[in-house]
Amino acid sequence: MPDGITQNDLSAFWMPFTANRRFKKDPRILVSAEGMYYKSHDNRDILDGTAGLWCVNAGHARPKIVEAVQKQVKELDFAPTFQFGHNKAFELASRLRDLFPGDLDHIFFTNSGSESGDTALKIALAYQRARGQGTRTRLIGRERGYHGVGFGGISVGGIVKNRMYFGTLLTGVDHIRHTHDMEHNAFTKGEPEYGAHFADDLERLVTLHDASTIAAVMVEPMAGSTGVLMPPKGYLKRLREICDKHGILLIFDEVITGFGRLGYATAAERFGVLPDIITTAKGLTNAVIPMGAVAVRKEIYDTMMDKADAPIELFHGYTYSGHPVAAAAGIATLDTYREEGLFENALALEPYLADAIHSLKDHPNVVDIRNMGMVAAVEMSARPGAPGERGYDAMVKAYEMGAMIRVTGDIIAISPPLMAEKKHIDDLVGIIGDTLKAVA
Numbered sequence: 282m283p284d285g286i287t288q289n290d291l292s293a294f295w296m297p298f299t300a301n302r303r304f305k306k307d308p309r310i311l312v313s314a315e316g317m318y319y320k321s322h323d324n325r326d327i328l329d330g331t332a333g334l335w336c337v338n339a340g341h342a343r344p345k346i347v348e349a350v351q352k353q354v355k356e357l358d359f360a361p362t363f364q365f366g367h368n369k370a371f372e373l374a375s376r377l378r379d380l381f382p383g384d385l386d387h388i389f390f391t392n393s394g395s396e397s398g399d400t401a402l403k404i405a406l407a408y409q410r411a412r413g414q415g416t417r418t419r420l421i422g423r424e425r426g427y428h429g430v431g432f433g434g435i436s437v438g439g440i441v442k443n444r445m446y447f448g449t450l451l452t453g454v455d456h457i458r459h460t461h462d463m464e465h466n467a468f469t470k471g472e473p474e475y476g477a478h479f480a481d482d483l484e485r486l487v488t489l490h491d492a493s494t495i496a497a498v499m500v501e502p503m504a505g506s507t508g509v510l511m512p513p514k515g516y517l518k519r520l521r522e523i524c525d526k527h528g529i530l531l532i533f534d535e536v537i538t539g540f541g542r543l544g545y546a547t548a549a550e551r552f553g554v555l556p557d558i559i560t561t562a563k564g565l566t567n568a569v570i571p572m573g574a575v576a577v578r579k580e581i582y583d584t585m586m587d588k589a590d591a592p593i594e595l596f597h598g599y600t601y602s603g604h605p606v607a608a609a610a611g612i613a614t615l616d617t618y619r620e621e622g623l624f625e626n627a628l629a630l631e632p633y634l635a636d637a638i639h640s641l642k643d644h645p646n647v648v649d650i651r652n653m654g655m656v657a658a659v660e661m662s663a664r665p666g667a668p669g670e671r672g673y674d675a676m677v678k679a680y681e682m683g684a685m686i687r688v689t690g691d692i693i694a695i696s697p698p699l700m701a702e703k704k705h706i707d708d709l710v711g712i713i714g715d716t717l718k719a720v721a
């Protein structure tokens with residue numbers, strides 16, 4: 282037990298997505314953070330191989346963001362955005378409009394990726410109705426998709442454990458197949474060659490349900506939480522074409538891929554595919570204050586303004602939508618990304634990270650390695666009859682050796698802050714190599 286902490290102190294907090302009983306017997310307590318490192322309760326430096334939880338993209342305790350938050354709390358701690366407004370929310374929305382590609386010009390604020398997902402789905406339904414296509418009520422997701430934990434997100438999402446305990450979920454939801462194909466694509470750097478045609482699975486659902494019943498398709502351009510699955514070359518373009526052909530909205534969940542993770546402000550930009558709606562959170566404020574944002578194309582906003590019910594066009598919002606302190610953090614975060622060229626750094630380091638991580642190919646139990654931007658995954662084979670156990674042990678071992686990694690089942694995922702340098706990649710990959718041996 283860490284100094285000064287008793288088993289009893291740990292019992293009240295029901296930890297999210299955590300093996301509570303295991304954790305509380307052998308806790309991993311973080312006490313401070315700066316730059317690329319956490320400090321653990323036993324005073325060790327822990328290299329942050331995951332940018333917290335895919336969110337601290339600029340690194341920890343960045344001065345500009347800290348100062349902006351401190352100043353904002355003093356000046357205007359809270360103001361509602363229902364029927365009132367404050368400058369920081371408008372300023373951040375304008376900054377995001379300028380940053381996002383195409384005519385993704387209008388921003389709805391939320392507090393998390395889950396809320397962004399549910400918000401996007403609701404906007405899609407309300408928009409279809411406003412434009413006279415009210416029969417389009419069906420929502421399509423993808424197997425292995427993760428869109429947070431709201432009922433919309435878990436319904437459209439495709440992760441069995443996130444769905445199976447929670448009843449019948451939303452009705453009228455269906456899923457296209459996932460894009461993971463190790464037989465053809467194992468050990469690919471960047472986008473795999475094989476699998477553009479996986480997008481045609483949407484045609485199957487259109488044939489089954491008819492396009493006139495489908496409002497939107499939601500996918501992560503690169504699926505993160507399910508274990509880092511890259512889109513095959515041409516896949517997203519094909520998905521866009523099929524959506525266009527049938528009047529279906531395309532939603533990109535960019536909660537992980539937004540804000541530089543793949544070397545650009547958005548994955549939409551990296552892949553040259555413009556969705557109708559983008560959901561974000563995490564890196565938006567560098568995770569300093571929780572916030573999410575949903576960007577919609579001009580046509581959607583204009584239709585809602587012209588054709589939805591008046592005077593309130595969208596019956597949706599959160600008490601903290603556009604919270605002033607979060608908005609101030611967001612503006613300072615965008616400044617930090619730009620001033621330090623962090624998106625560019627992620628892109629420049631991609632080949633280095635690729636070579637480093639793929640050097641682990643011959644380590645024990647490695648069945649696939651994949652990477653893109655500042656993200657990489659090492660997939661291990663499961664221990665017989667015990668899926669996920671090797672992964673869990675790897676997470677614990679890596680922490681003991683001084684690095685935070687993330688595991689999904691038996692897949693190790695890394696996504697360091699974008700300020701990472703070669704030496705951090707070397708250290709992280711070195712620890713992962715030792716970890717693979719330790720859990721063999």
Ligand SMILES: Cc1ncc(COP(=O)(O)O)c(C=O)c1O
Nearest residue numbers: 393394395427428429534536537
């Ligand atoms: C793609 C994606 N969407 C949504 C979410 C949910 O975000 P939050 O945990 O902030 O609700 C996540 C979180 O990891 C995510 O990766």
